[in-house]
Amino acid sequence: MYFPIANIEINPFIPPVVAFVISFFTSMGGVSGAFLLLPFQVSVLGFNSPAVSATNQLFNIVAIPSGIYRYIKEGRMVWPLTWVVIIGTLPGVLIGAIIRIQYLPDPRNFKMFVGLILLYIGSRLLKDILKGKRNKKGELSVDEKFQKLNKEFNSKHREVDKQLPKVIVIEFSLTRISYDFYGQEFKINTIGVMTLSAIVGIIGGVYGIGGGAIIAPLFISYFGLPVYTVAGA
Structure with a gap:
């Protein structure tokens, strides 16, 4: 099948299958997987025009809602954090789209940009993995505590119709967001x-x-927030 805007010819079943596989795994970490889908479109399918960025953005809109529903249902959505992220991200996305069209239309320059972003994401993930291994010698991390508490809760209330403890917002102001998760309070700067x-x-x-995929590791590493609460935001 020929796609005129992308100027490529491909079996129409390949893109949705690849998108399904990518989103299936990446949704577990609170990301849609668009950061992996774009390299596939550019390098494998040969979709190099600026329209590939817009196509990827549309994939986000379609892929994200199902994951968000789960976090809302389980009470792990930190709504103040979510709204602040949305307010900050929207103007940035518009500026980024203009930069993409006007300054990075050349596929070679765009591939270099994509490569640098993927290198950053990969290095952050590797650093977090190595850091996690070192922490296992000492105290449990916030996420490990959550996993432990979650397992204990499920074993105690398996036969009882009870829900897991939910996120409790303590404070939401122009300067600070504070919330409680599994008995531990987390504070972050709103402007930051x-x-x-x-x-x-x-x-x-x-x-x-x-x-x-970029902001989640920063929330975890620099702000010290548990992945089980930032994934929804």
Whole structure:
């Protein structure tokens, strides 16, 4: 089948199958997988025009809702954090889209940009994995505590119709967001999150992703937030 905008000819079943496989695994970490789908479109399918970024953004809109529904149902959505991220990201995405069209229309330059972003994401993930291994010698991380508490809760209430403890928002202001998760309080700077979201939004607008794969590791590493609460945001 020929796709005129992408100027490629391919079996129409291949893109949805690849998108399904990618989103199946990446949704577990709170990202749509668009950061992996774009390299596939550019390098494998040969879709090199700026339209590939817009196509990837549309994939985000379709792939994300099902994952969000689960986090809402389980009470793991930190809504103040979500709204701050949205407010910061939207203008950044618009700026990024303009940069993509005007300054990065050349496929070679765009591939270099994509490569740098993937290198950053990969290095952050590797660093977090190595850091996690070192932490196992000492205290449990927040996420490990959650897993332990979650397992204990399920074993105690398996036969009882009870729900897991949910996120409790303690404070939401222009300067600070504070919430409780499994008995532990987390505090973050509102302006800092909004600024970071704007920067990530610009990068995401150029790349064609929502930015979750970039901002989630930063929330975990720099802000010290548990992945089980930032994934929904």
